[in-house]
Amino acid sequence: PGATRCGTVDPVLVMHIPNANERQPSGVTRAEAVLNEQSGFKAVAGTSDFRTIVQRHKTDSSEGKRAKLALDVYVDRLVGFVGSYAAKMSARGGVHAVVFTGGIGEASQELHVALAQALAMSPLAPADSATKASEDCRQLRRAELGLEGDGSVPWLVCRTDEEAQMARRMMKMRG
Secondary structure, eight states, rough: OSSSSSOOOGGGGGGGGGTOOOOTTTTHHHHHHHHSSSSSSHHHSOOOOOOHHHTTTSSSHHHHHHHHHHHHHHHHHHHHHHHHHHHHHHTTTOOEEEEEEEHHHHOOOOHHHHHHTTTTSSOOOOOOOOOOOOTEHHHHHOOGTTTSOOSSEEEEEEEEOOOHHHHHHHHHHHH
16 A cells, blocks of 8 residues: 555455546546545555654554554565565575665665564565665664564665656656
8 A cells, every 4th residue: 555545456446436437526537536545544544644654553542553554554565565576586596685765665664674573584584794785775784673683685775866867867868
């Protein structure tokens, strides 16, 4: 799930959205609006802001329980995604690193810790092995993730600037 997008869902779900085919003023169907603008973290936790979810998930309030569910679902989906990726890559030499980018990936230590704990006994467990990183990347260490012992692959957090990269590509295409 994303901030307001549903993520992977059963296609039959659309049939359970009232007036799913009704067009909205924006021209999209009600189903599109619900699945893209009213789902994800917003639907589960009541907010689309991941920082707020992280703050709330530590409380016993109803907001805290919803935030914990949103974080748990997110981590579960990430584990499934990277696990599938690792299985596919095993035939191609294996996974060489796990890289976090973007807003949540770059900024959320809580996400890094939750994911590290979920993958601690897997072939994707974070390793402290020396990794050559660029000035835009730093390696996450097992101790900062609350883990002991050895891991399998380095985990990196890399800064990205997608808008600048797209602008550079467009300028290059224009000649």
